[in-house]
Amino acid sequence: MQLASITLRAMRMRMKAPFTTSFGTEWDKDFILVEVRGTEGCSGWGEAVAMKAPLYNEETVGTVWLMLKDVLIPLLWQQPLGHPREVAGRFRHIRRNYMAKAALEGALWDLYAVKENIPLYRALGGQRTQIDVGISLGIESSPDQLLAQVEKHVARGYKRIKIKIKPGWDVDIVAAVRRRFPAIQLMADANSAYTLADAARLAALDEYNLMMIEQPLAHDDIIDHAVLQKQLKTPICLDESIHSVEDARKALALDSGRIINIKIGRVGGLTEAKLIHDLCAAKGVPVWCGGMLEAGIGRAHNIAITTLAGFTLPGDTAASSRYWEEDLIEPEVSVQDGVIQVPDRPGIGYTVRREQLDKFTLYSETFRP
Numbered sequence: 001m002q003l004a005s006i007t008l009r010a011m012r013m014r015m016k017a018p019f020t021t022s023f024g025t026e027w028d029k030d031f032i033l034v035e036v037r038g039t040e041g042c043s044g045w046g047e048a049v050a051m052k053a054p055l056y057n058e059e060t061v062g063t064v065w066l067m068l069k070d071v072l073i074p075l076l077w078q079q080p081l082g083h084p085r086e087v088a089g090r091f092r093h094i095r096r097n098y099m100a101k102a103a104l105e106g107a108l109w110d111l112y113a114v115k116e117n118i119p120l121y122r123a124l125g126g127q128r129t130q131i132d133v134g135i136s137l138g139i140e141s142s143p144d145q146l147l148a149q150v151e152k153h154v155a156r157g158y159k160r161i162k163i164k165i166k167p168g169w170d171v172d173i174v175a176a177v178r179r180r181f182p183a184i185q186l187m188a189d190a191n192s193a194y195t196l197a198d199a200a201r202l203a204a205l206d207e208y209n210l211m212m213i214e215q216p217l218a219h220d221d222i223i224d225h226a227v228l229q230k231q232l233k234t235p236i237c238l239d240e241s242i243h244s245v246e247d248a249r250k251a252l253a254l255d256s257g258r259i260i261n262i263k264i265g266r267v268g269g270l271t272e273a274k275l276i277h278d279l280c281a282a283k284g285v286p287v288w289c290g291g292m293l294e295a296g297i298g299r300a301h302n303i304a305i306t307t308l309a310g311f312t313l314p315g316d317t318a319a320s321s322r323y324w325e326e327d328l329i330e331p332e333v334s335v336q337d338g339v340i341q342v343p344d345r346p347g348i349g350y351t352v353r354r355e356q357l358d359k360f361t362l363y364s365e366t367f368r369p
């Protein structure tokens, strides 16, 4: 793949409503877009999912920009690239910085698929032409407000509802949602808000027939999660703790969790995401695609990876309109009866609206070999 230039854009888009997790509230969404241009003029797009502050993981919009500019883009110029699956190897000796790596790798996968004139999901080996999706609902200011959100999104057909929990917003809330919606597929995500000292509280959730409890314990832990899993009937799903197929192998060996949430950004890109998927498929461990409140480009990448056969549980990739007044892509991601139709056009399959991009670009910089 011959590259002509790489452009980074720092973006800010206001979400329709603030989104609150156990670690904080996001309303103005800051993120970075990567555009790689081939020598024939076509572009590939990637979205970095790091947030403004290092609350979910250690990366930020600032560290992603710095890593791309000073380290990762210069590594690409060093020698020509054959296939996008080689990118992960090119970056392997660089420690962590997975979200920065993933954004650039994703743009290169998109460019590759565009040039081959095939949809990205096909390039990845995906099979499905439609995917099931759920929705992740943030912490609200009252139980009634959360119940109203659940009701609205159940009515729209989302295949499962995930609610965010934290100490003080957990057992009673889950009980209230379950009482009102006895039959829905329901799960809870703690974003690392608990410790083993809370094991009894977490075990109290066993009563409510949750599909899983996502990342109850520390962001960097797989040991305590294994201890906790033994005390729970509900499967633990790991999110923050898994950064690679090696992490996944170790966590499954310890029985630290029985389901894995795969986020392309958290694991350093599509190639590693696929490796984790393959490992889990071989072991019969279900996976699903997590979200980071992405705008359209990131959303399109999530849709593409979710077409792999092992993504057997509904993910967090909700419709564009759940987050944005107007998204950056055309058509927007739409969900009907909890299903997204996977676009069958080359690359990510959605058109990037440049005039929309410009509206939300704070600053940009272009790099050439």
Ligand code: OSB
Pocket (backbone or CB within 6 Å): 056, 135, 136, 189, 191, 239, 290, 291, 292, 293, 294, 316, 317, 318
């Ligand atoms: O833990 O899955 C998470 C959003 C930001 C950071 C972490 C998480 C989330 C979500 C929202 O749950 C998923 C989405 O709707 O994109």
Ligand code: MG
Pocket (backbone or CB within 6 Å): 189, 191, 214, 215, 239, 240, 261, 290
């Ligand atoms: Mg999570």
